Amino acid sequence: MTTPSIGSAASNARFEQMFPTLTSVEIARMGKFGEPRRYRDRERIVESGKPGAGMIVVLSGHVAITQRDGLGHVSPVVEYGPGQFLGEVGQLSGRASFVDAHAEGEVEAIVIAPARLRRLLTAEADLGERIMRALILRRVGLIQSGVGGPLLVGSLHMPDVMRLQSFLTRNAYPYHLLDPTVDAEAAGLVAAAPTALKGLPWVVMSDGTTLHNPTEAELARAMGMLAERPASALYDVAIVGAGPAGLATAVYACSEGLSAVVLDARAFGGQAGASARIENYFGFPTGISGQALVGRAFAQAQKFGAEVMIPCEVKRLDCSRADGLLALELEGGARVRARSVVIASGARYRRPSVADLQVYEGKGVWYWASPIEARFCAGQEVIIVGGGNSAGQAAVFLSGAAENVHVMVRGSGLAETMSQYLVDRIAAAPNIALHTRTQLTALEGSPETGLEKVRWRNExxxxxxxxxxxxxxxxxxxxxxxxxxxxxGVELDKAGFVITGLPVNSSASPLETSVPGVFAVGDVRSGSVKRVGGAIGEGAQVVAALHGFLTGARQSTA
Known part of the structure; x- marks a missing residue:
């Protein structure tokens, strides 16, 4: 068994962008942001699964990067020499490393801690652009090659394998899958532990720790996805939801000097992150996948210093202001304090009233269409229920893998609910059939094997x-x-969406709720346009209102 290496990127045209060599002038400019450090021969510089010191610029000597897969295998990844730097986008926020790094001979280096790295990226624009591009491309390379991250052991067709794959993919974390039905070593591992067979899938960490079918929260804790946060931490704004609206708020708030924390229960990107291709977003004439768009926004928010807590479920908003502040109560009892709150928690797709629907969720019933789900649709018939843009994007995407795609809507057509470019694309696809005035009526199968049969009715x-x-x-x-x-006390409309623009005070913002200092943006807001562009626009717009509220609050307590 071998694990792909990021070193294979040497044949890629972007190799020089991933592994640039800095000039002496550029290194001198970076020196004021870091601290000098010397490493002995064979000294461990970075350890997989543990937070690193930040970005490390090699001045002399060489550093070898290797991968440990948790099963005792160690594979070379890449080697850095003078003028090159260690790190990927996780170093912006001090996240755990995916690889090990050892000094090859005596090494002299500059260590730039995460906070100072972020200052470097904004203070040195041209140099910062080169560094940022390299950090992002390295994470992309790790994901594409499966270097670093945990090992998933289980069948490709197991629902829980797909659940864990989706969680890691949506959060842009690398992983490597070992399927015991096709991989001899994985089969040997399972055979050697027969009592644990029912525990598949396993997740094996780089230190050998094995988790048996963990929840997303358990996996996140084991991987160090949630950085340590002091209980006394106080933010200018706490943003609930890491979709386009929440990430836009974080980018613009932090770039303008506000301290912000972003919380999301599952992954960054929201529903937009599951869009196969968005073709009507401003500035991308050839289209862009939802994951690529929100991935860039996520990296940008970290660049400007936003603290991101994922997965982190908010259970309650405490507006009592017992200490003059707002507070978010989290699953597990922890609290996050902030001077203001932006509600960007979005909306979730409804479930139709079909018996046993939840039995098949993750086993044939899906609420997003990504390459993970698409591979199970190759050569098959699939059904898409819905007439909005997300349904249209999914239909077009899945038509490239499935034999036939059935799009079912309750109305008389798509024109009133879907962008015209998607309506035209669906009409032109020979393997997409539109069923109007149609509803699902029954699902059949078993909890073990998943969905097998579907019934529907043309009304x-x-x-x-x-x-x-x-x-x-x-x-x-x-x-x-x-x-x-x-x-x-936040006022909602009859459907449960947040009402904004109420006359809370004489200077109320159109995005402020009935509770002063609490704002709402994006899909969760009553009256919003429910489009990615609209959500991003509201995320940018609310920052001016935040400045106004925070300035007024400071003056009133002065």
């Missing part, structure tokens, strides 16, 4: 249909994620 013709279909994708409107606001 206009009064006809019922049944087909052997194993994958159904649901995009049928949104329910706001506002349950955590139930007792804090």
């Amino acid at each position: 206009e013709a009064g006809l019922d249909h049944e087909r052997d279909i194993r994958n159904v994708f649901l995009f049928i409107g949104a329910e706001p994620a506002t349950a955590w606001l139930s007792d804090c």
